[in-house]
Amino acid sequence: MSGSFVAFFILSLLTIGGAVFMISFTRVVHMVISLGITFLSIAGLFVLLEAEFVAVSQVLVYSGAISILMLFGIMLTKHDASDEGTGRSWKNTFSLIFVAALFLVIFWGIQNTAWPGVTESAEAGVSNVKQIGLEVFTHFVIPFELVSVLLLVALVGAIIMAKKEGDNE
Template identity: 70%
Template sequence: MSGTFAAFFILSLMTIGGAVFMISFTRVVHMVVSLGVTFISIAGLFILLDAEFVAVSQILVYSGAISILMLFGIMLTKHNAVEDEGSKGVNRFFAFLIVAVFFGLCFYGIQNTIWPEPAQTAPNAPSNVEQIGTEVFTKFVIPFELLSVLLLVALVGAIIMAKKESDSE
């Protein structure tokens, strides 16, 4: 067993465990924390795939910004902590059954797939950050700029909506 395989196994278990905990916890703050564990584990998997830029982006955007945004949303909104206990056992059984069937199908598909040998990279190959930058700022510069304008419009719209809400109170 190599170190890469052990790291992949541990990160995979953390990713799956974080996702399972996220859907099984009842307190929203615990859900956000387990979602953060899932995001960081996925970033570790990206590092194993030699995609360091994507891993750092995953940590900054998802683990940092999205988790903090969700926590602020939880703290700033009113939510009822009462839980319906009526059909919890039946729902859990069907959820477990669906997950078990999905796991079996995925396992069968992975075991019966013929995987190609990984390609060897050239010794003077540019880093993936350089490749991403070249692609974004040559071929995709117009969509990149349109996305920045769209995000700016969404930010201004959110500010206007929040201002109207606070003025009406």
């Protein structure tokens, strides 16, 4: 057993465990913490795949920003704690059976797939961040700029909608 296999196994268990706990917990704050663990584990898997830029983006965007945004949304809204976790006995049993069957199908598919050999996709000594930058700013400049304009329009629209809702009160 190599170290990367052990790291992959542990990160995979954390990813799957965090996702299962996220749908199993009854308190929303616990769900967000489980989701954060899942996001961090996925970032670790990206590091194992030597995609450091994607891993850092995963940590910054999802583990940091999205999880904090969810926690603020939960903390700032009113909800009744007695409503959480009611009527889940048959749903838990059905979910367990479904997840076990899905696991068996995926495991069978992975074991019976003929995987191609490892190919050397990147030149030695060239970082994938440099490759991403070169691709984005040489071949995909126009889509990159269109996405930035789209995000700006969405931000302005959200501000206008929030201002209209605030004026009604």
